[in-house]
Amino acid sequence: MATKNEKDTTRARANILREFLTNSEKLNRFDHKEIYEVMDLCLSCKGCKSECPSNVDMAKLKMEFLQHYYDANGVPFRTKLIANFNSSAKLGSVFPGFYNFMMTNKPFSTWVKKISGFAVERSMPEMYETTLKHWYKKRSRNPIVIGSAGN
DSSP states (O other), X not given: OOSOOGGGSHHHHHHHHHHHHHHOOSSSTXXXXXXXXXXXXXXXXXXXXXXXXXXXXXXXXXXXXXXXXXXXXXXXXXHHHHHTHHHHHHHHHHSHHHHHHHHHSHHHHHHHHHHHTOOTXXXXXXXXXXXXXXXXXXXXXXXXXXXXXXX
């Protein structure tokens, strides 16, 4: 609805899947860049399932498609980066000042966004100087010790 483009509608997603699954000559019928481009804007919100009289679950179909597509073409760097955000955040939290400088530095952050597949106009998350665990330990009168016999 936001793009006002037919190819970005749920109907288009269902139609392209039906077309390629029915008429594709490839062994992996999900291995088509055209399907990937149409599925890319799907947010997997499941709104289409509740609104569709046939209860078509495009979010589930998208996940199935992506599995087969990634098996054939590999997982994109952007997807890996988002999936492993905890690891990259841990790395950034070691030197938060340096990380924040690099993410707010226009030339460097533009380069990072282009490599990672994010829109250049987006802002990247910044790291706080103190981790939540450290903040909690400093302020807690009776710190909870995980794994102790008393808990």
